[in-house]
Amino acid sequence: MNLKQAYVAEIAERLRTRREVVQLFGVGFTVVVVEPLHSWQEEDDVVAARKPVVRLETLPDGKVLVKTGKVELGQGSRTLIAQCVAEEMGIPVDRVRVEMGNTDTCPDDGGTWASSLTPETVPLVRAAAAKGKVRDPKDWTTLGTSIPSLDARAIVTGAKKFASDWMPAGVMAAKIVRPEAYRAKLVSFSAPPEVKIVKEGDLLAVVAPTMREAEAAAAKVKAVWSDVPIEKPDFRANAEAPVLVPGARYPGIVSRGSLEVGLSLAAKKLKAEYRVANIAQVPLEPWAAVARWTGERLRVKSGSQAPFLVRRELSQHFRMAEAKVTVRTIDPGSGYGGRQRGECELEAARIAKLAQAPVRLAWSREEEFERAYFRPAGVIDVASGIDAAGRIVHWDFHNYNSGASSLGLPYDVDNFYCGFHKSKAVLKEGSYRSLAAVANNFARESHIDELALLAGEDPHECRLKNLKDARLKEVLTRGAEKFGWKKRKGDIACNLEKDARLSLFVEIDEKIKLRRVVCVFDCGAILNPGNLRNQVEGAIVQGLGGALFERIEHDGTRIVNNRLSRY
Amino acid sequence: MGLTGAKYGCGEGTCGACTVLVDGVAKRACLIRVKDVAGRAVTTIEGLEREGKLHPVQEAFVSEEAFQCGYCTPGMILGAVALLAKNPKPSEQAIRQNLDAHICRCGTYPRIVAAVELAARGGKR
DSSP, X not given: OOHHHHHHHHHHHHHHHHHHHHHHTSSSSXXXXXXXXXXXXXXXXXXXXXXXXXXXXXOTTSOEEEEESOOOSSSSHHHHXXXXXXXXXXXXGGGEEEEESBTTTSOOOOOSOTTOIIIIIHHHHHHHHHTSSOOXXXXXXXXXXXOOOTTHHHHHHTOOOOGGGOOOTTOEEEEEOOOSSSEEEEEEEEOOTTSOEEEETTEEEEEESSHHHHHHHHHTOEEEEEEEOOOOOOXXXXXXXXXXXXTOSSOSEEEESOHHHHHHHOSEEEEEEEEEOOEEOOOSSOOEEEEEEETTEEEEEEOOSOHHHHHHHHHHHTTOOGGGEEEEEOOOSOOTTTTSSOHHXXXXXXXXXXXXXXXXXXXXXXXXXXXXXXXXXXXXXXXXXXXXTSOEEEEEEEEESSOOTTOSOOSXXXXXXXXXXXXXXXXXXXXXXXXXXXXXXXHHHHHHHHHHHHHTOOHHHHHHHTOOOHHHHHHHHHHHHHHTTTTSOOEEEEEEETTEEEEEEEEEOTTOOEEEEEEEEEOSSOSOHHHHHHHHHHHHHHHHHHHHTOOOXXXXXXXXXXXXXXX | OOOOOSOOSOSSSSSOTTEEEETTEEEEGGGOOGGGGXXXXXXXXXXXXXXXXXXXXXXXXXXXXXXXXXXXXXXXXXXHHHHHHHOXXXXXXXXXXXXXXXXXXXXXXXXXXHHHHHHHTTTOO
């Protein structure tokens, strides 16, 4: 059984068990009082009660409580999950309450990553709510409609509490004393006697009753560091051979036919190299976590995208059972893939343990720039060939370091090879909005434009000629109509990822200033059109930053643009 | 005071998430000291709603769904309220210029501009 099969089997098993739990209660749902968790005491009660984790409960006020390990990052998951339950149970959305991202009370739906909410979690929630056959999309009355965000009023009134707003009474503020360098070893330090220091290895922090006091105290600490230089990246020299792991979400090799045959058919050949830079997530809310130890139990609240993964990280670090660790996500001020690992949570938990007090650690913007992870940098080499008719006959594509998502070739080519080479990153790297797909799309679509030029063809025609996939051709055709491709100068890209098809047309002026964007997106049945439009617009706007001006810069030791005013 | 509506985003007055109104003028809370506002009226996002009724700019943000995660929204709304107080019928360009010093990392800028325009039209589409 491969990883994916194991995961699917696990979900199926959980679903089956949950059904049984539900059936035990005869009427269909358990009846328990569950209020939002505002105090540690209430959390202790939940832990003490040790209730089995169920997907759905009916509350005494008649509302239905649905639980998911997924979290709300601004992508609209809370509203979508409520819509699923409302649709399948035939009740209004305002009768549904959603509890998210609590490792004690919610099913582990995997991290909030890889656009997996819709294809993986939505079917589970719908099945649980339907208690049998889910409703056909043609009969939908709630799903498929633009239900506004359930958080809207709380957002515009400032009532919505984000992870960094969580400041329970009696919690100490922590401030870490950091080196200026990106990486450094602590050599020595000194501090006035009134400053409460905690230290473990290279972790040096100050703990005080308030954030202000903690910051003032940290400024009094004199630490001597031995800087570790940031190496120059050499992604090709440090590359590993591509490997195909069965069942991988993003296969490391996608190929067909023979490159030798392809090359022999090529009338014109082209070689090019594409580079992508490290860019920062910069969620507007920098990371924050509250950690509290009670005996051998650890409780953490933070803005994690992956509370179950962070729970595992914490339990492994402290060598304790996962059951003794609780991670609860408070909605963060977004994440874009950047909050999957528990850097801040681990620091908060370590400091809380050392200080023997509950601790809140809130990173500054500079810390967020330096201590979180970046979108992977990389190099992509493409060698290709076209025949006399302008058809692509040869495609040899190698991505070094920047990820395997969207590695494959949506074009109709008989002989091609696409490989992702793991390599040595010089900065800490991880997921980013739109996955790693940006890097491969950028290289592939830029190269297609160059091939069109080589063939003396229109880039839109060149794409249509080399495509077989009817849905992808349709988004390109519709996009060209909307954009007015025949009359206006512009650039195109298209993509086939996770069974969705997308075309994007942009018009830029000679100063590389963006004039217009047209996007046509075929993503299958749409669960919430209003929210989808918001997400696509937002992704385009954010993507422009990476395309036009964002990049992380360092001087060999320090990240030099570690502030919004410099980034 | 337990008011968490004004958000920390950068600590250097670049992102606008901490925007509050000081005597009706938009200011970056991270750049002003408490003593600077002694005796002056400070309005945070929590003070915009009146008797359970949203301010027209808040209404417009809801109506345009001009947010995703919502972290920038309190500052964005207060920036817009200050702009409309000064210039009740701003051009699209004036809105863009005025809110340029506010960052929405989710990228909802087109909706934010539309929301401010909607509020300027008194909520009429």
